[in-house]
Amino acid sequence: MNVQTQLAPRHKNGLLLRNPVVIASGTFGYGMDNTKIAEVCRLGAITCKGTTLRPRSGNEQPRTLETASGMLNAIGLQNPGIHTVIEEYTPIWATWQTPVIVNIAGETLEEFVELATLLEGVEGVAGIEVNVSCPNIIAGGAVFGANEQSVADVTTSVRRATLLPLIVKLSPNSGDARPTALAAASSGADAVSLINTITGMGINIHKRRPVLANITGGLSGPAVKPIALRMVYEVARELRSAHPLVPIIGIGGVSNANDALEFLMAGASAIQIGTINFTNPKAGIEIVEGVEEFLLQEGVEDIAEIIGAAL
Ligand SMILES: Cc1cc2nc3c(=O)[nH]c(=O)nc-3n(C[C@H](O)[C@H](O)[C@H](O)COP(=O)(O)O)c2cc1C
Numbered sequence: 001m002n003v004q005t006q007l008a009p010r011h012k013n014g015l016l017l018r019n020p021v022v023i024a025s026g027t028f029g030y031g032m033d034n035t036k037i038a039e040v041c042r043l044g045a046i047t048c049k050g051t052t053l054r055p056r057s058g059n060e061q062p063r064t065l066e067t068a069s070g071m072l073n074a075i076g077l078q079n080p081g082i083h084t085v086i087e088e089y090t091p092i093w094a095t096w097q098t099p100v101i102v103n104i105a106g107e108t109l110e111e112f113v114e115l116a117t118l119l120e121g122v123e124g125v126a127g128i129e130v131n132v133s134c135p136n137i138i139a140g141g142a143v144f145g146a147n148e149q150s151v152a153d154v155t156t157s158v159r160r161a162t163l164l165p166l167i168v169k170l171s172p173n174s175g176d177a178r179p180t181a182l183a184a185a186s187s188g189a190d191a192v193s194l195i196n197t198i199t200g201m202g203i204n205i206h207k208r209r210p211v212l213a214n215i216t217g218g219l220s221g222p223a224v225k226p227i228a229l230r231m232v233y234e235v236a237r238e239l240r241s242a243h244p245l246v247p248i249i250g251i252g253g254v255s256n257a258n259d260a261l262e263f264l265m266a267g268a269s270a271i272q273i274g275t276i277n278f279t280n281p282k283a284g285i286e287i288v289e290g291v292e293e294f295l296l297q298e299g300v301e302d303i304a305e306i307i308g309a310a311l
Contacts, residue, residue: 001295002302003288005044005269008127008165008190009245015099015127015165015190017044017270020303021260021288024251024274025050025103025129025169026075030089036281040098043284044270048085050105050131053114055081060213065202070221070253071275072200074214077105077134082118090124099126101167105134109157116161127165130158132180133173133196133218145171145196148183159188167249170194172224172231181235185243193249193272194235195228221253221275228252229266236267236311255283257290264291264303265310 008015023031025047031040040046058078065072079085085102093100102125106112112130119125132145132154144150155168168184170177172195181192197218202211210216232250239246250268254260255276263271276283291303300306 001292001300002304003292003295005247005303005307007167007247007249007270009247011165011190013165017099019044019288020264020268020270020291021284022101022249022270022272023047023277023284024272025131026073027274027277030085031100032089032092039281039284040096042288043098044288045099045101045126047101047103047129047272048089049079050077050103050134051079051082051085051115052077052105052107053082053111055079055084062212063214063217065211065217067200067202067219067221067223070219070223071278072202072212072217072219073197074212074217076214082115086118086122090122092124094124096124100124101127101129103129103131103169105131106154107134107137109136109153112154113157113161116158116164119164120162125164127167127190128158128162129167129169129193130154131169131196133169133171143171143173145180146174148179151180152183152187155184155187155189165190167191167193169196169251170235171196172198172227172252177231177235178238181239181248182242185239185246189246191247191249191269192235192239193251195224195231195252198224198227222255223253225253225259229262232263232268233266233311236308240267240308240311254287255280257287257294260287260291261294261306264307267308267311269307
């Protein structure tokens with residue numbers, strides 16, 4: 001049985017994963033926790049924490065809140081900055097069999113370009129995931145992912161700066177990811193990933209104030225799964241005719257093998273798991289094994305047979 005999946009068919013070297021289970025950005029740090037090393041080698045790929053040009057300490061506390069079937073977070077991209085990542089973590093990643101995708105976040109187009117340029121040719125970096133859900137300070141703080149023109153601009157600029165496989169991670173907050181998916185695919189993205197978190201909030205009724213210091217946060221976990229699945233399905237139908245060689249990575253509330261299979265059948269070539277890593281650190285391995293077991297039971301010889309089966 002073959003569970004390998006290709007995430008960059010348009011790229012000269014491709015980005016072939018041993019299986020379709022990838023760790024989502026921000027839920028696994030940089031993979032340096034010793035307890036996670038055993039898991040790393042069984043997964044398809046790891047996406048590291050969103051990384052910026054300079055170190056960031058993130059937002060004020062409280063910055064997370066548990067919700068019904070999910071969580072809100074407003075971490076504010078706490079990270080050590082790209083230079084530390086390149087110096088300290090990439091030499092370790094270079095020793096791993098499992099590819100590491102670096103998630104980058106910029107406040108300007110130039111920052112995205114600089115981040116991609118710095119990562120070029122660095123051993124241990126298998127690809128770049130561009131997080132367009134960050135505020136563009138020059139455009140008054142609207143997120144890059146909010147409209148197709150700014151997604152096209154970021155994608156085109158990063159594409160020019162890097163030969164690495166390029167994934168553009170889309171925001172769900174406009175309600176329809178199809179326009180930005182098409183913009184990314186037409187501007188040179190090798191793949192698109194979706195969804196990032198959905199903006200939400202909570203109120204502390206005793207303090208009569210928003211719970212999160214940032215007021216709003218991003219909702220993730222099982223609560224977002226049906227929305228994420230619908231968006232992946234819509235994008236898959238759109239890209240199938242317009243950009244058949246641009247795969248989709250499905251993200252949002254995947255907690256078990258059945259969830260993963262739903263995303264694959266909705267047209268995702270791989271899935272990312274985020275929030276579940278906090279409550280079940282073995283989820284990744286369980287999902288890999290559960291998907292394999294399903295394929296075996298159903299007599300499916302190649303995972304490609306089920307990708308997009310529900311379209
Ligand atoms: C605590 C936390 C931190 C996150 N940090 C990032 C980040 O730095 N960059 C990014 O692109 N997405 C980030 N995300 C979004 C996840 O990668 C993912 O898109 C989202 O949580 C939906 O998947 P899930 O429901 O499986 O968690 C973060 C999510 C959480 C919960």
